Amino acid sequence: xxxxxxxxxxxxxxxxxxxxxxxxxxxxxxxxxxxxxxxxxxxxxxxxxxxxxxxxxxxxxxxxxxxxxxxxxxxxxxxxxxxxxxxxxxxxxxxxxxxxxxxxxxxxxxxxxxxxxxxxxxxxxxxxxxxxxxxxxxxxxxxxxxxxxxxxxxxxxxxxxxxxxxxxxxxxxxxxxxxxxxxxxxxxxxxxxxxxxxxxxxxxxxxxxxxxxxxxxxxxxxxxxxxxxxxxxxxxxxxxxxxxxxxxxxxxxxxxxxxxxxxxxxxxxxxxxxxxxxxxxxxxxxxxxxxxxxxxxxxxxxxxxxxxxxxxxxxxxxxxxxxxxxxxxxxxxxxxxxxxxxxxxxxxxxxxxxxxxxxxxxxxxxxxxxxxxxxxxxxxxxxxxxxxxxxxxxxxxxxxxxxxxxxxxxxxxxxxxxxxxxxxxxxxxxxxxxxxxxxxxxxxxxxxxxxxxxxxxxxxxxxxxxxxxxxxxxxxxxxxxxxxxxxx
Numbered sequence: 336x337x338x339x340x341x342x343x344x345x346x347x348x349x350x351x352x353x354x355x356x357x358x359x360x361x362x363x364x365x366x367x368x369x370x371x372x373x374x375x376x377x378x379x380x381x382x383x384x385x386x387x388x389x390x391x392x393x394x395x396x397x398x399x400x401x402x403x404x405x406x407x408x409x410x411x412x413x414x415x416x417x418x419x420x421x422x423x424x425x426x427x428x429x430x431x432x433x434x435x436x437x438x439x440x441x442x443x444x445x446x447x448x449x450x451x452x453x454x455x456x457x458x459x460x461x462x463x464x465x466x467x468x469x470x471x472x473x474x475x476x477x478x479x480x481x482x483x484x485x486x487x488x489x490x491x492x493x494x495x496x497x498x499x500x501x502x503x504x505x506x507x508x509x510x511x512x513x514x515x516x517x518x519x520x521x522x523x524x525x526x527x528x529x530x531x532x533x534x535x536x537x538x539x540x541x542x543x544x545x546x547x548x549x550x551x552x553x554x555x556x557x558x559x560x561x562x563x564x565x566x567x568x569x570x571x572x573x574x575x576x577x578x579x580x581x582x583x584x585x586x587x588x589x590x591x592x593x594x595x596x597x598x599x600x601x602x603x604x605x606x607x608x609x610x611x612x613x614x615x616x617x618x619x620x621x622x623x624x625x626x627x628x629x630x631x632x633x634x635x636x637x638x639x640x641x642x643x644x645x646x647x648x649x650x651x652x653x654x655x656x657x658x659x660x661x662x663x664x665x666x667x668x669x670x671x672x673x674x675x676x677x678x679x680x681x682x683x684x685x686x687x688x689x690x691x692x693x694x695x696x697x698x699x700x701x702x703x704x705x706x707x708x709x710x711x712x713x714x715x716x717x718x719x720x721x722x723x724x725x726x727x728x729x730x731x732x733x734x735x736x737x738x739x740x741x742x743x744x745x746x747x748x749x750x751x752x753x754x755x756x757x758x759x760x761x762x763x764x765x766x767x768x769x770x771x772x773x774x775x776x777x778x779x780x781x782x783x784x785x786x787x788x789x790x791x792x793x794x795x796x797x798x799x800x801x802x803x804x805x806x807x808x809x810x811x812x813x814x815x816x817x818x819x820x821x822x823x
Contacts (some may be wrong), residue, residue, distance in 0.1 A: 344375040344428060346522050349529055350546060351391040352538025358383045363547060365522060368434040368666040369655040369705040375432060375522045380544040385513075385558075388542035392484045392511040393560045395539025400481045402508035404458040410535055411455040411506055415448040418527060419532025425530065429523035430656045433491060433668050434706070435619060437660025437745070444527065447499035448561055452504070453788040458507030461813070468674060474820040479813040481509035482586055483562030486555045488576075490567045491519035491668050492622040493730075495527050497590070500792075500803045501565040502528075506540070508812040510563070514543045515552055517568075519669060521545040553579055562586065562590040563812060566788060567624075570752075572799045576798070588801030588811045591794055592726045593624040593754030596747040597788055598769065599632040600740065600760035604781070608759040609643035611783040615757065616732040617710040620667045621676075624798075625755040625777075625785045628733060629716075629723050631743040634736040636681075641714060641734055645692050648710040648732075653697050655705070665704040667729060676708055676729030683733065686720050688713045693730070701775050718746070726752070740769065748774045751796030755785055776802075 344365075346352045356362075357378040365375035380388075399407070418425070426441030433440070466475040485505045489498045494516060505512050516524040525543045532541060557565045557579050563586040566576055573589040580587050597606045597615075616627040632640045655663065656665035667673045680694055693711030698701055708730055716733040718725055723733055737743040747756055756775040760766050770778045776793035779785055786792060786804060793802035802812055 343373055344431070344522055346375055346525050346545070347378045348380055348388070349525060349532065349541065350388045351542070352532055354529060355506060357381055363518070365432050367431055367657075367705075368668050369657065369735070371704045375428075375436065377518075377521050377545050379548075380551055382551065382554065385544055385555060386742040388483060388513050388544050389555070389558050389560050391539040392513050392542055394556055396481075396484055396511045397535060399511055399537060399540050401627075402509070404461065404507070404591045407507060407509065408455040408459055410537070411793050412452055414531045414560060415451050415535030418448050418530040419445055421526075421530045423471045425523055425526045427657070428526050428594070429494060429520070430660065431630045432520045432522050434656060435679060436656030436662050436665050437680040439619070440523070440656070441660075443493060443496050444523075447495045447527070450496070450499040450788055451503040454503030454809065456508040457504070457809055460732070460806070461809060466614060468819075472822045474822065476818050478816050478818065479810070480816055482812055482814050483510060484560050485510045485563040485565060485812065486561045487512050487514045488552065488556075488564070488568065489514065489516050491517045492624075494501055494520040494524050494609050497567045498527065500590075500808070501568075502742070504808045505565075506536075508809055510812050511540045512542070513555060513561070514541065515545070515555055515755060516545060518547040556580055556585075557583070559583070564588075565811070566590070573800065576739045584813065588803065589794070589799050590624065590792065590803050591754075591797060591799050592752055593626075593798050594724070594726050594750045594752045595755045595775075597627045597630045597757035598743045598747055598759065599630065599636060600758070600762075600765060600769075601633040601636070601750070602761045603633070603636070603759035604761070605636055605640050605643060607781060609640055609652035611757065611759070611781075612732060613644055613647035613710075615783045615785075617664065617683060617730045620664055620708070622672065622728055623756075626728070627757060628727060629735050630732060630734045632734060634738050637714075637734070637736045641691060641712065644732065645712055646733070648692050648712055651710050653707060653709070654701065664710070664730070667708060670706055672728055673706040673708060676727060677726070678730060679720075679727045679729070680711060680713070683716060684723045685712050687715055688717075688720060688722075688733070689715045690709060705813055718749070724750075740765070744769060744772050749771075751797045754798035755779065757783065761788040771787065
């Protein structure tokens with residue numbers, strides 16, 4: 336792995352356990368979303384490089400899949416321990432390319448190692464079954480085997496964490512992987528994988544192909560040696576991938592977009608609700624599929640809730656997460672994302688919304704060159720506004736009211752997405768009834784801790800296909816085999 340002490344990080348491809356430039360030597364540049372300065376140079380993979388990576392992974396699969404789960408567990412844990420020693424280096428790369436403050440970026444590296452370790456342990460607990468048979472001369476058993484080479488396509492908002500959700504179960508199951516990170520943030524995931532290889536993951540088990548070419552991505556997922564595809568990204572991209580893999584009936588799992596509501600009931604702890612909405616609405620500049628996108632608050636609590644949320648929003652510190660790694664918020668990762676935020680806020684105001692706070696970039700010379708935007712609260716919002724219908728993916732929280740709980744449930748469900756819903760209430764009967772009525776794969780009640788290794792993360796409707804996290808995610812990377820033996 337190249338050192339990042341130099342002014343511009345030089346990131347190459349990872350193929351067959353080695354770092355190497357593209358076969359045609361072409362590269363592209365990564366610019367800081369905080370300053371616009373060039374911070375990285377990335378090798379741009381050719382089709383030749385892609386084929387070499389896939390073939391290397393197929394070769395490695397034959398040996399990696401034959402190891403016992405205990406052998407893989409030992410290798411994986413040794414590798415993640417090495418990655419933890421590189422957390423500052425890899426975290427700095429993430430802060431440079433994504434804009435996330437350094438302290439949060441570094442924490443993402445270590446928590447991603449924890450996720451991979453979780454799955455290394457789960458690999459030890461994949462159990463087959465012995466079945467009762469209709470004849471005493473039959474023996475029937477079910478076993479699970481790794482699917483093969485997996486294509487992993489990862490996003491820019493949590494570039495290493497969302498990689499670990501896929502890489503962890505794939506490695507533990509005995510699969511090998513070819514990773515294609517988003518071209519927005521290729522440096523930290525490539526460095527993370529390089530550190531795993533340095534730590535002892537065998538050659539070919541993990542390969543990384545970086546490219547800005549859609550054709551390279553499409554050839555990766557359709558290649559006949561690739562048995563499984565896992566992707567986090569937009570719903571549109573997910574549906575396109577399903578079209579591509581459908582002719583070959585490949586395994587595919589997709590974690591896609593969201594438009595996540597929060598319901599604040601009449602008996603809610605308003606301080607807690609405001610704290611959690613602020614955290615989930617503004618953290619990482621709102622660039623999360625599980626971010627709070629809209630809030631339905633009981634009418635009599637509206638004013639006090641909005642005021643508490645405003646105080647919290649205005650306390651967030653904003654800056655370049657490299658020069659001050661302890662700030663709460665960095666810039667948005669892309670100028671296109673910033674444009675969407677501006678469009679949604681302008682649309683809302685034009686249709687009658689009120690800006691309680693934010694609504695513009697922070698003032699000052701240090702913000703002029705970056706994709707900065709203040710945490711923004713909107714009131715007097717209506718269902719026809721873009722901010723209430725589309726995924727803003729930015730630091731904007733619109734708030735409206737309800738008087739009948741059934742109406743809040745209906746409005747929360749009135750979307751094509753179904754990833755996460757947040758509920759704040761004290762009455763247990765209300766909690767159970769509303770949680771069961773909400774159309775989402777995850778319902779967080781009185782908390783914002785959406786993603787936990789031990790619990791499944793499944794998108795309903797247009798928010799996903801298959802699932803990630805929990806022990807169940809192991810089976811996304813395993814094939815089921817029934818063995819029936821007739822005794823002589």
